[in-house]
Every structure is written in structure tokens, then in C-alpha cells.
Amino acid sequence: MKEKHVVVFGGCNVDISGRPYEHLDLHDSNPGAVELSPGGVGRNIAATIARLGIQTDLVTAFGDDDKRAMILARAPEKLSFDYAFTFEGASTGSYLVLLDQEGEMHAAVNDMAVMEEMTPERIKDRRALAEGADFVVVDANLREDTLAEIFSWDIRAVVDGVSAVKVKKFTPFLNRIHVLKCNILEAQVLSGRGSDDVATQGAALRDAGVDYVVITAGADGAYLFKDGDMTHFTSTPMTIRGATGAGDAFCAMLTAEMAKGKKIDHAVVGAMAASRMVLKSDQSELPFFNEKDWEKEKQEIHYERN
Secondary structure, three states: OOOOEEEEEOOOEEEEEEEEOOOOOOOOOOOEEEEEEEEOHHHHHHHHHHHOOOEEEEEOEEEOOHHHHHHHHOOOOOEEOOOOEEEOOOOOEEEEEEEOOOOOEEEEEEEOHHHHHOOHHHHHHHHHHHHOOOEEEEEOOOOHHHHHHHOOOOOOEEEEOOOOOHHHHHHHHHHHOOEEEEEHHHHHHHHOOOOOOHHHHHHHHHHOOOOEEEEEOHHHOEEEEEOOEEEEEEEOOOOOOOOOOHHHHHHHHHHHHHHOOOOHHHHHHHHHHHHHHHHOOOOOOOOOOOHHHHHHHHOOEEEEEO
16 A cells, blocks of 8 residues: 655744743843744644654755754654755744743734745645645645746645734635635634625635635634534643644644544644643644544534534
8 A cells, every 4th residue: 555645735834932931021121931842733743743753855945054954853754855955045934922920922023935946936846745645735825926836736735824914915816625624713804804704704715616625713623614514622631831832733633634534624623632732731733642642632522514
């Protein structure tokens, strides 16, 4: 049997996070912890899929620097950077975030300028790699002309919206997307139905040509739109230790479950369970995947079809 294979096109950077021990004072120096870790939406998704046992290639952009070396050194076994680009004289992406004592973001600076070097001309020779994969994950950190090149290929694309600003790049390609995963704000922007309810937004995205639409809604769970139906997934209330990375884990598990042959409904349940695992931890991803814990979290997911 052919080994499952996913290709991810997206951002990769070093995360620098600061979190005070006590109350955050925005106008003073706060005693606390500062951490450096590999990050970026594309990398986070790719790393989690790899930890789930699926061979994953990340096509991203690096500078030739120490940040790149750190990211490569901390990659899980089944994550390959063989098709990534390294640009001499450029700086690998950085994401600087200031958190409060509860782990909620107060401000961030995102330096992803190196991603502009991933031009359509440069990625054309990654086409065979992508077309040979079970799924291709694409995040919104790519240039729009580069996205146009990728969506001209024969692929099953899973899209992560990333942010309400960046998600607009996908507007011309909605009828080329197999699965769109976005949050409420991203769905409002991309559907053009910002003042309407989530049901109207999801239906509009389906009408625009997306095969499956998954809209995450924080404490309100997630919504799946397919075949004229809307399914609302909710989960048992829990104590949240940190919200960073839950969306990336959701997209990763959603993709991995589909790559393993699961139907989209079952994949959403698994994705929500993975998201719960991150929310209940103090980490932004799943450094070690515990299947027993995941199966337990799946029992906390409930759904209703409308």
C-alpha cells in the first residue's frame, strides 16, 4: 500500500513569546518567561501531521541563518524540508508575541518578508510533488500570484485562512478549494456576508465552489457545510490554559484524518479533539501525540445536523 503523503505550502518562522509571571503592564518591564520555538502556520500544521505518522513535505522559505538551523534541528522524524527554499542574505521569518499572564495575546509583530521570495516561477518545479500527494495544505502567507500557480495544479487543497486580512487572497480560488478551514472573522471576510449569520456565510462559500467549508467558532465549536447541510459541532466546557496553536492543530488533524481515509464528519470530530488537547496544555502544539488522550477527548465532542 502506498504510504500516505501530505505537502504543505506555507509560512515557517521562529516564535518569540513573552509571558509575565503576574499582571501585564504594557508601559513597563515585566518579569516573566521568554521562549523561542519553531512556529509559523504552515510549519505547525506540517509538524503535527508528521507526528501523526504521515510523511509530510513543507515547502516554505528560509534565510540562511541560525533561525533556519534551529527549525531544522527540531523537526519531527516524518517532516521533510527537502523541497523548501533557502535564500542567501535573507532572514528566516520571526513572530514576536506578547502574552498576558493568562496566555492571551496583547500584541504581536510578524516578520514574514522572506515569503515574498516564493514566486510562481520558483515553485513550478514543486508541481509533481504536490500532484503526487494525498492532500496539499495551503496557508495564506503565500503571495497571491504564487497561490494562483498552486491552484492551477491537479490537487486536493486544504486551505487555512490564517487571518481576516490574509484570507482575502483566496477569493479568486474558492472553486479550486477542496476543504476550507477558517474562523468566524475569516468567513465573514471571504464570504462577503459579514453582517449575516454563520449559516449564511457557510452557504455562500459553498455556493462559490468550495467542496467542504469548516468554520471554527471558539467556544461555540465548529460548523461543517457540505451537500446542502450544516452540522454544528460542540464540545464539553473545559479549563483553557492557552489558545495559541489550537487552530493549527485543528487543521493538521483534519487533514491527517482525511489522508487516512476518514470522512469529513469524522475528521472534524478528530480535529476538535486535537484542538482541545492544545487548549488544555500550556504549549502551542502537540510535541507528543497521545492517541489514548485523543480518543478520550473525542468523547467530549457532540454534533447536531441542520
